[in-house]
Amino acid sequence: MDALLDARPSAPAGLAAPRRAGRRRSRAWRVLGYVVLAVAAAAVLLPFYWMVMSSLKTNNDIFTLPVKWVPDSVVWHNYVDIWHKSDMTTWLRNTLVLSVAVTALQVFTGSFAAYGFAKVRFPGRDVLFLAYLATIAVPWQSYMIPQFILMSKLRLSNTLWSIIALQAFGAFGVFLMKQYYESIPDELVQAARIDGMSEYGIYRRIMLPLSVPALASLTLLTFVTTWNDYLGPLLYLRSHSIWTIQIGLKSFITTYNAEYALIMTGSVLSVLPIAIIFLVGQRYFVEGIASTGLKG
């Protein structure tokens, strides 16, 4: 219990005998801690292992009794076939275009608005921020219908613009950046004002350079959210030529529902870019999440 329940490692205390007993007990807890950690890691990783393994098998080798945890021989041809059997190239290109456009817009409008909320004082500002805050409690699922009707009237539905409009102006970027800007002392901004710098100059030449970690978090989180979005494309993108990877993969799964090896290959390809981005920038993901507790 000692080792598991305390939030902080304990300082050595007391006499020699209890200390020795305590040390033995704490070693037991330590071992148990590693066992739990290993089991949890295995449970988290099992689906990913299965995904990759299945993509390297022939289709007949995936469901066997007993289960083959390691393929008899590694098969690569799924990774060649998938490009012929699906529009993978189109889907990936559309998704990339959308993710880049949404991220650029969200980072710009989010950080720009956050400066207004964090560093400029004017009447009505806090009420306005409350409106942003209140929408967190409103699930998107409850207003997706009026939103869809509105988008249709604006003639945006069934174009890539609909997804850009849907994702680019979220409140998330505003929250994350506002949180960060508030940690930058007002005196710094005040000093720049006295020096005659305009608010836009302060934003661009002082705040932006100082908030690179937060900007990185926002960039990565927005990119990943847009890449993974399934519901937006499901509602808005009807023409096959503008499908994204998620909706394309789902339709591929429905069409080739017994081609498990190919399905897993497509899944690996849809996850791979995210995995790479995550491994490169994991520090920023963790910091972004920990500082706002929200995601897009």
Place this chain on the structure above:
Amino acid sequence: MTSMPVARRRRGRLVWRNTLVGWSFLLPNFVGFAVLTLVPVVLLFYYAFTDWDVFGGAQWSGLANYRQLLHDHSFWTALENTLYYTVAHIPLTLAASLALALLLNRKLRGVAFFRTVAFFPYITSIVALAQVWNMLFSPGYGPINEILRWVGISHPPGWTTSSDWSMPAVIIVGTWREMGYYMLLFLAGLQTIPGHLYEAARVDGANAWQRFRAVTLPGLRPTTFFVTVMLTIGSFKVFDLILVMTNGGPGQSTLVLSQFIYQKGFVENQFGYASAVSIVLFLICLVVTVVQFAVNRRRSS
């Protein structure tokens, strides 16, 4: 005497200038936010009281949608299933993420690696994950039932092919996917608990369980509250996971409110009726959040 009005006028000009500058910063984001979020939320309250299908526009129909809801079996099934998911998913995820956070807060080797691993499912696309889990859950040949048989369970459940076990299967995947995310929030919360509180409790002779109850849990209160609110809203609006994994089936065993809205609105084109269900979903989330805030305030005073 004359300096007063001048100063006031100058301050008035400053306020005016700040308002202009402030709004100019907000505008690029606010225009999109207002058009795509605020306006739809307001429109929702109008559409929900109209009769609107593919033929013609919205016709005011008062409470007719809600009378229809009362007798709609699918709606009650969806509501029941949503509650089922919520009631099981919240405590499971809370327990798993808190336990992981406590474990990772120790000085163990491999902690950084595990933190990375545990968070990864949360940023992986639902389509790919749901598909893998469906294969893992496959009753006859899937590895999960293989493991269960190996452990000694001779008749393992049918998971997503059985109407009794499809919801547990979805809950397991939901918890598995989100626990790493909430774990990060708990880890951040644990960093804010001062170490000397533990020393003091130790000096007072508190054992580990007592220290957990007296120091860790109270110290985590703000985090736990926040996590519970987020989990609640997230559970009530659960959608894409179920849509991709079971599509509400088998039968209606995993049909949830969000999917019911989608079904009515986007498949059957009954915009008015679907908006009425949206209002129900919205009100549930609102009421639960308000109650949670009230309880939290009473406890902290």
